[in-house]
Amino acid sequence: MTSIEPAILAERLAKSYRGTRAVVDVSLRVELGEAVGVVGANGAGKTTTVEMIAGLRVPERGRVRVLGLDPRRDRARLRQVLGVQLQQAHLHHALRVTELVDLYRSFYPDPRPTGELLDLVELTEQRRTSFDKLSGGQQQRLSIALAIAGRPRVVILDELTTGLDPAARRRMWATVERLRSEGVSVLLVSHTMEEVERLCDRVAVLDAGRVVALDTPADLVARAGASTLDDAFVALTGRQLAKEPA
Numbered sequence: 001m002t003s004i005e006p007a008i009l010a011e012r013l014a015k016s017y018r019g020t021r022a023v024v025d026v027s028l029r030v031e032l033g034e035a036v037g038v039v040g041a042n043g044a045g046k047t048t049t050v051e052m053i054a055g056l057r058v059p060e061r062g063r064v065r066v067l068g069l070d071p072r073r074d075r076a077r078l079r080q081v082l083g084v085q086l087q088q089a090h091l092h093h094a095l096r097v098t099e100l101v102d103l104y105r106s107f108y109p110d111p112r113p114t115g116e117l118l119d120l121v122e123l124t125e126q127r128r129t130s131f132d133k134l135s136g137g138q139q140q141r142l143s144i145a146l147a148i149a150g151r152p153r154v155v156i157l158d159e160l161t162t163g164l165d166p167a168a169r170r171r172m173w174a175t176v177e178r179l180r181s182e183g184v185s186v187l188l189v190s191h192t193m194e195e196v197e198r199l200c201d202r203v204a205v206l207d208a209g210r211v212v213a214l215d216t217p218a219d220l221v222a223r224a225g226a227s228t229l230d231d232a233f234v235a236l237t238g239r240q241l242a243k244e245p246a
């Protein structure tokens with residue numbers, strides 16, 4: 001691992017599930033300290049892509065490197081530098097919030113303090129609540145705290161704010177901005193154009209398992225001859241954005 005390696009390098013990834021071609025050909029690169037958004041309609045292949053980058057799914061084709069590490073060969077080292085928050089957290093439901101946070105902290109040599117993590121995601125009041133008694137948004141916020149417990153250098157956030165109320169969403173954005181100010185590289189899957197515009201340097205637009213555009217938000221808008229990123233998305237993919245639940 002050298003310092004000149006990009007944070008994330010994904011080359012020509014492909015993955016099918018029993019005949020469904022989820023990812024056909026995806027390449028993307030996240031430079032050190034950069035935040036890249038991944039947008040696309042439901043089923044475009046976003047989660048499958050980030051799961052392959054995180055080493056949670058084996059690509060059928062293509063190559064992934066995270067800070068120069070191979071997610072499969074260098075699994076133990078990768079765990080020390082990569083934080084992953086996925087759409088559905090598979091956590092031990094009977095454990096309390098602090099127990100889960102402390103369990104995750106125990107995996108790392110220099111974890112963030114428990115109090116700081118709970119504070120960042122505003123779960124201090126719920127610290128003694130078991131995971132299965134948290135609301136959906138609280139579970140989501142906890143999964144973000146766990147993803148950053150080990151001070152990762154790269155984070156993958158899959159639908160960071162889906163299901164969060166507007167105030168919680170803004171706090172999550174502030175958390176990502178703080179990570180960025182610490183030099184953390186970010187790959188962020190999102191359905192919210194406002195979110196990627198605010199948080200990301202560049203945005204990859206996925207459609208039917210392929211990257212159809214990868215550029216700064218401003219250049220995507222200009223290239224599509226659109227006036228907003230929402231409009232650019234529709235022009236680039238021919239699809240309406242999935243509406244978030246109110």
Ligand SMILES: Nc1ncnc2c1ncn2[C@@H]1O[C@H](COP(=O)(O)OP(=O)(O)OP(=O)(O)O)[C@@H](O)[C@H]1O
Binds near residue numbers: 042043045
């Ligand atoms: N475990 C699985 N088994 C079978 N098919 C799957 C599985 N996971 C995803 N798929 C299919 O692969 C395709 C891509 O799914 P994926 O979850 O990667 O898309 P996505 O862009 O993240 O969608 P969303 O915005 O709805 O989260 C879809 O057609 C989906 O139905």
